[in-house]
Amino acid sequence: MKVLLIDDHALFRDALALLITQKLPGLSLLQAGSMAEALQALQADPDVTLALLDLGLPDSQGLDSLARMHDAAPLVTVVVLSADERRETIIAAIEAGAAGFIPKTAQGSVLDNALRVVLDGGVYVPREALDAPGGQRFAGLLPAATTPLDLSPRQLDVLRLLIEGKSNKLICRELDLSESTVKTHLGAIFRRLDVNSRTQAVLAAARLGLRLQPRSTA
DSSP, X not given: OEEEEEOSOHHHXXXXXXXXXXXXXXXXXXXXXXXXXXXXXXXXXXXXEEEEEESEETTXXXXXXXXHHHHHOTTSEEEEEESOOOHHHHHHHHHTTOSEEEETTOOHHHHHHHHHHHHTTOOBOOGGXXXXXXXXXXXXXXXXXXXXXXXXXXXXXXXXXXXXXXXXXXXXXXXXXXXXXXXXXXXXXXXXXXXXXXXXXXXXXXXXXXEOOSOOOX
């Protein structure tokens, strides 16, 4: 698979690229130093499936960068890299559809774990953003069939798209469901996860270490 690393600091980018290729040698890594370069790379190479995005680019700042990436390449999974490690920033990035958030101060082992979680279909959230007692991280990658949530296959489909940051309208479109049915499924998911919002549901799924299988056809 092809990965696009987007960061304006060349030394950091080169060091991170070296670390990634050492940890995951099967990846093909492209680099960009700005949002303009990133968009050009995505247009020139539609095979990119994962992007590592710095939120502090010279021509694009904050979550606007994430929105621009989603608009330009909606099928590309985006993981945020940032020196801003505040919990509200992490949660806002996940809520905006990031598949993970990696602090720039993280050790190499954290980067390795985060990328493996994302590549295996999960969402990586740093320990400091989770509310679990003692700062629990992922409990492991659990296949959907063995999760204790007791959700139907269609509810798992809705949860998967929720984790991907899809709106209710997009979930309706992708699963060919009415808006009222999607809301019913979301209500069931919220009750199972003991949460009250979409963001809390994504964080709860991350805390449980859920890996959702491809959507059902039923």
